[in-house]
Amino acid sequence: MEHSVPLIARIALNRPLRRLFDYTVPEDLKLVPGQRVKIPFGRQQATGLVVQTGVEPLPGINLKPVYAAMEDWPALPEETVSLLSWASDYYQHPLGECLFTALPPALRRGRKAEEKSVEWWVACDHDEPLPANAHRQKALLEWLNQQRGGAAASDIIRAGFTRAQLKALSDRQLAKAVSAPVSDSEPEAPELLERRPTLSTAQEAAAEALTSPRKGFSASLLYGITGSGKTEIYLHYLKQHLGPSDQALVLVPEINLTPQTVARFRHYFGTRIVVWHSALNDGERLTTWLKIREGEPVILIGTRSAVLLPFTRLRAIIVDEEHDSSYKQGEGFRYSGRDVAVYRAHLNRCPVILGSATPSLESFYNVEQGKYRLVKLEERAGNATPPVISLLDIRSRPLEGGLSRPALKAIDQALSKGEQALVFVNRRGFAPVMMCFDCGHMIECPRCDTRLTYHRRDRAMRCHHCDYQTAATEHCPKCQSDAFKPVGQGTERTEDVLASAFPTTPVVRVDRDSTQRKGSIQSILNQVNSGKPCILVGTQMLAKGHDFPNVTLVVVVNADGGLFSVDFRAPEQLIQTLLQVSGRAGRGTKQGKVLIQTCHSDHPLLKTLCDGHYLDIAGQLLSEREEGQLPPFRAMAIFRAEADTMEKSLQVLDAIKPLTNFPGIEAWGPLPALIARRADKYRAQLILNARNRKRLNSLLTGICQELDQRKPGSGVKWMIDVDPQETG
Ligand SMILES: Nc1ncnc2c1ncn2[C@@H]1O[C@H](COP(=O)(O)OP(=O)(O)OP(=O)(O)O)[C@@H](O)[C@H]1O
Numbered sequence: 001m002e003h004s005v006p007l008i009a010r011i012a013l014n015r016p017l018r019r020l021f022d023y024t025v026p027e028d029l030k031l032v033p034g035q036r037v038k039i040p041f042g043r044q045q046a047t048g049l050v051v052q053t054g055v056e057p058l059p060g061i062n063l064k065p066v067y068a069a070m071e072d073w074p075a076l077p078e079e080t081v082s083l084l085s086w087a088s089d090y091y092q093h094p095l096g097e098c099l100f101t102a103l104p105p106a107l108r109r110g111r112k113a114e115e116k117s118v119e120w121w122v123a124c125d126h127d128e129p130l131p132a133n134a135h136r137q138k139a140l141l142e143w144l145n146q147q148r149g150g151a152a153a154s155d156i157i158r159a160g161f162t163r164a165q166l167k168a169l170s171d172r173q174l175a176k177a178v179s180a181p182v183s184d185s186e187p188e189a190p191e192l193l194e195r196r197p198t199l200s201t202a203q204e205a206a207a208e209a210l211t212s213p214r215k216g217f218s219a220s221l222l223y224g225i226t227g228s229g230k231t232e233i234y235l236h237y238l239k240q241h242l243g244p245s246d247q248a249l250v251l252v253p254e255i256n257l258t259p260q261t262v263a264r265f266r267h268y269f270g271t272r273i274v275v276w277h278s279a280l281n282d283g284e285r286l287t288t289w290l291k292i293r294e295g296e297p298v299i300l301i302g303t304r305s306a307v308l309l310p311f312t313r314l315r316a317i318i319v320d321e322e323h324d325s326s327y328k329q330g331e332g333f334r335y336s337g338r339d340v341a342v343y344r345a346h347l348n349r350c351p352v353i354l355g356s357a358t359p360s361l362e363s364f365y366n367v368e369q370g371k372y373r374l375v376k377l378e379e380r381a382g383n384a385t386p387p388v389i390s391l392l393d394i395r396s397r398p399l400e401g402g403l404s405r406p407a408l409k410a411i412d413q414a415l416s417k418g419e420q421a422l423v424f425v426n427r428r429g430f431a432p433v434m435m436c437f438d439c440g441h442m443i444e445c446p447r448c449d450t451r452l453t454y455h456r457r458d459r460a461m462r463c464h465h466c467d468y469q470t471a472a473t474e475h476c477p478k479c480q481s482d483a484f485k486p487v488g489q490g491t492e493r494t495e496d497v498l499a500s501a502f503p504t505t506p507v508v509r510v511d512r513d514s515t516q517r518k519g520s521i522q523s524i525l526n527q528v529n530s531g532k533p534c535i536l537v538g539t540q541m542l543a544k545g546h547d548f549p550n551v552t553l554v555v556v557v558n559a560d561g562g563l564f565s566v567d568f569r570a571p572e573q574l575i576q577t578l579l580q581v582s583g584r585a586g587r588g589t590k591q592g593k594v595l596i597q598t599c600h601s602d603h604p605l606l607k608t609l610c611d612g613h614y615l616d617i618a619g620q621l622l623s624e625r626e627e628g629q630l631p632p633f634r635a636m637a638i639f640r641a642e643a644d645t646m647e648k649s650l651q652v653l654d655a656i657k658p659l660t661n662f663p664g665i666e667a668w669g670p671l672p673a674l675i676a677r678r679a680d681k682y683r684a685q686l687i688l689n690a691r692n693r694k695r696l697n698s699l700l701t702g703i704c705q706e707l708d709q710r711k712p713g714s715g716v717k718w719m720i721d722v723d724p725q726e727t728g
């Protein structure tokens with residue numbers, strides 16, 4: 001007689017542990033990998049994810065049983081489990097934490113996978129006129145009319161409207177709440193079809209080239225200069241290649257900054273478009289997650305973590321602005337959304353398109369290696385032409401709040417022609433330093449090796465590296481002198497200078513501080529899109545994907561920050577930012593002009609920038625990387641350590657270093673990080689640079705196992721960053 005052996009399941013937990021846990025499976029329970037289960041863990045009950053079933057029991061070990069399955073279907077389908085297992089190995093991050101990032105927060109915490117109903121609003125066909133002073137209600141009604149299929153209440157609030165305005169419209173029977181999005185099966189309204197531009201010859205050729213001759217996996221790099229109409233190509237591509245039951249993923253760096261992009265997709269695809277980003281609440285995330293998991297034929301536009309969602313019918317992936325550093329997660333599970341997207345396309349045997357006006361050197365290298373196909377689009381769409389970029393040497397020029405006379409004059413000229421100007425400053429706040437001109441004292445962060453930034457609007461001194469903040473003072477805190485002054489430029493200061501130089505023109509500041517309030521970015525964009533003369537002042541936020549047709553002038557206050565940085569990626573990032581921000585000029589019918597203020601107008605990098613040929617610059621930067629034996633020609637990983645003293649951090653890394661002694665692998669360091677103390681932690685790093693990626697990966701796996709057993713010094717946190725974006 002056959003005697004029954006208890007079945008064993010291997011289960012992952014949402015903890016930073018590089019191991020799985022075995023449990024017996026009760027006879028009446030059928031488990032498959034990817035399924036959520038309730039299990040006893042220590043004295044608690046935990047939610048786990050099944051990784052493997054049918055594991056051979058070891059004699060003499062007493063295992064606890066799984067309590068129950070949370071659903072009778074796997075929360076993560078096989079493909080998603082494979083993807084995350086690969087990522088766990090590649091990025092050397094514990095499998096449990098990787099798997100759990102693919103669940104929405106509610107399911108991570110063990111809630112039921114049941115959808116809460118979403119409050120949905122639609123505009124009604126009713127002709128009640130609104131009172132003349134009901135501007136916001138009118139704006140809301142217009143906005144609602146633009147959203148095909150209506151909008152979720154939470155999206156309406158996010159767009160800057162209020163509950164009271166919704167109620168007012170509903171009282172007038174101009175809008176109503178419904179239980180679900182209005183079905184989008186009806187054909188597109190003819191007026192929407194008309195508004196869709198026909199592709200230009202250049203776009204047509206690029207779209208053609210993107211169409212893979214064979215089915216299955218293919219990776220293309222769409223290098224399309226700023227304003228070349230890449231979005232139109234993505235739309236065209238999806239329309240052509242997506243079957244009615246297929247899912248697609250469009251990754252973008254930041255959704256909230258560019259609501260235009262989502263609006264354009266909605267125009268084409270209506271309610272088939274769903275979004276995924278950090279501003280969604282738990283209920284919204286669960287709803288969207290369930291749609292993806294249930295295989296609804298959605299097109300998901302999302303930020304980084306969207307690439308980990310449990311799609312089951314994924315047939316195309318697009319990564320827009322693929323060079324953007326926000327695709328790399330900076331802590332915990334440090335994956336690159338872009339790179340995971342490419343691997344996922346490979347797993348799914350589907351195409352992936354990486355698009356950018358300034359592609360990363362990594363992607364160009366992959367083109368050279370024959371891994372990606374390069375598709376070029378070197379003309380602007382419509383009647384627009386590329387902007388003319390010139391350098392403005394400010395070494396011997398008087399500056400007013402950082403702006404030179406020629407720059408102010410150019411702004412004046414643009415405004416007087418009824419156009420808009422954009423001024424780029426790479427620091428928020430009023431000034432990056434407060435300094436005493438009597439004793440030389442500068443205010444530093446008590447918790448970090450950095451100076452505090454002066455925020456005049458809030459009369460505060462803030463650290464941009466930790467959350468430290470203190471009240472600003474008018475006198476030097478050391479010698480009481482009143483020669484205590486701001487040094488350098490921040491967006492607030494430039495805003496003030498411009499407001500007093502152009503008192504009749506609206507000056508709009510766009511940075512993390514000015515856009516914190518809900519809906520504020522939307523109202524800023526509305527103002528700019530009205531096309532009336534105005535001056536935009538802002539940080540990186542303004543460089544990302546915006547399409548303001550009436551901006552004809554871009555001024556860069558200071559380009560020199562990235563020229564002499566120790567980080568080997570700094571020149572690449574500087575050029576990308578400068579070209580992206582330049583690319584906001586002249587996207588409509590009028591010629592655009594860019595003035596870059598610098599103290600190094602003879603710097604070769606800046607000089608080549610003026611020719612605007614990114615392909616040439618990238619080629620040059622790539623050969624420098626090759627000479628320096630740096631990524632993408634080498635595989636890089638960094639061990640980072642942090643502790644309450646620098647000695648401890650260095651000690652841990654010193655102990656790791658001998659383990660890295662391997663042919664073809666160089667170890668640099670350990671050295672204190674560029675900002676050695678941050679939030680009272682002392683940080684150090686050990687950089688590994690390897691000729692062979694596979695070899696580096698297996699070395700790292702070995703070291704992790706070793707360290708897990710050794711348990712390095714108490715109070716020291718160590719982590720690995722594979723393909724680091726920041727090496728300072
Ligand atoms: N075929 C076309 N005819 C006319 N206008 C077009 C066409 N294609 C795109 N456009 C318009 O050109 C502008 C720029 O397009 P889009 O924003 O897609 O550029 P992009 O390539 O994404 O640029 P960036 O990389 O700078 O964000 C938009 O206003 C878009 O509506």
Ligand SMILES: [Zn+2]
Nearest residue numbers: 445448463466
């Ligand atoms: Zn600090």
